[in-house]
Amino acid sequence: MKFNTKTIHGGQEHDRAFGAVMPPIYQTTTYAQTTPGGHKGFEYSRTHNPTRSALENAFASLENGMYGMAFGSGLAAIDAVLKLLKPGDEVIATGDLYGGTYRLFTKIYENIGIRFHFAELSDAEKLDGMITPATKLVWLETPTNPMMNIIDIEKVAGITRKYGVLLAVDNTFATPYLQQPLDLGADIVMHSATKYLGGHSDVVMGALVVNDKAIADRLYFIQNASGAICGPMDSFLVLRGIKTLHVRMQRHCENGKDVAFFLRDHSGVGEVYWPGFSDHPNHDVARKQMRDFGGMVSFTVKGRDGQDAVRVVERLKLFTLAESLGGVESLAGHPASMTHASVPVEKRKELGITDALIRLSVGIEDADDLIDDLKQALG
Ligand SMILES: *Cc1c(COP(=O)(O)O)cnc(C)c1O
DSSP: OOHHHHHHHTTOOOOTTTOOSSOOOOOOSBOOOSSTTOOSSOSBTTTOOHHHHHHHHHHHHHTTOSEEEEESSHHHHHHHHHTTOOTTOEEEEESSOOHHHHHIIIIIITTTTOEEEEEOOSSGGGGGGTOOTTEEEEEEESSOTTTOOOOOHHHHHHHHHHHTOEEEEEOTTTHHHHOOGGGGTOSEEEEETTTTTTOSSOOOOEEEEESOHHHHHHHHHHHHHHOOOOOHHHHHHHHHHHTTHHHHHHHHHHHHHHHHHHHHTOTTEEEEEOTTSTTSTTHHHHHHHOSSOOSEEEEEEOSSTTHHHHHHHHHOSSSEEOSOOOSSSOEEEOTTTTTTTTSOHHHHHHHTOOTTEEEEEOOSSOHHHHHHHHHHHHO
16 A cells, blocks of 8 residues: 555554444443453553554554554653663663653653763764663654754664664654655654644644564553553544645645745845755755655744844744644744753754744645745745
8 A cells, every 4th residue: 555545544444333434433431341351352441442543553554564552742652662761771862852852851761860862863873883782772853853954764773773772763743754764774653643643733642653563562561551642532633634644745845845945045044954955964865765855944034143033933924933833834933942942052052043043834825825924024
């Protein structure tokens, strides 16, 4: 089955009770048993729920994986992965991580004895010298947030395999429409399904997909034992969102490209960060591992101390000034004061997240209207 067919049919079967085409919302906590332990595969909804199972099968299908898991948020999914570790273990992660991931690592897991090392991994070879016997997990985001750096997943996977270290990739920005990390050698794929998979800015949810049965069993155990699951209604909504993932992503990519080229030619704009430019430092890797370049574009506004960037985001009308990304509507954010405020100032500077930086989640409206809005706000 090809990808566009998988978004609609992957992992799905018709409802056995009445033939409903969409999976019913099984809004139930428990399931009748005929004799103790005699049930139809469902006993309690923290452990399994049929609507959630349908969604988990869809996640697995989209990422070309065997096992899918849905969680109450993206961070809950990341939290489940970290619970595979124990005190003394070490993690190597990309430097410009999603702010909430950085906070979870440094403010919660560091306190319980796990050590984190952050590195710029655009040069994948660097990883080889960093892995020690204590390294148990490498955590990647690519494209990175918000600087749009690209990391060569296949190269990194070659190194983690050599040392027997787990490789997890946060695939939120790219989505499986653009890249499928398990095919490139990753062990775990993670999503904030809140973003493109849900696609309509109405559900907070997380996902994990793996191929290895032993890792899957441990993660299912954690999912049930820790209990950070999502409800049946939310499962239904994300499953519905996924059915249009391919058509939405195609338009996000087209609009992202138009916006990136418009910004690049504007005299009030400094740098534009978008992996589709042929002079982007990792453009060749992006071309190799991604089908297209996505709808996320970051740029800097020329001017004094970033005050002008704040004025630009305040003046935008079609782009809503808001956290988050990946919905049908366009959003603009000021990472230094919003999504990345939890990253210390010195660290932000080092990563290039200055006060002049704006991050756009380019939606699927008419590109001309989006460009007109940027023009008036920059004008
Ligand atoms: C939003 C986001 C997360 C966290 O997901 P939540 O659903 O908000 O918990 C993690 N990684 C990336 C790249 C994100 O954009």
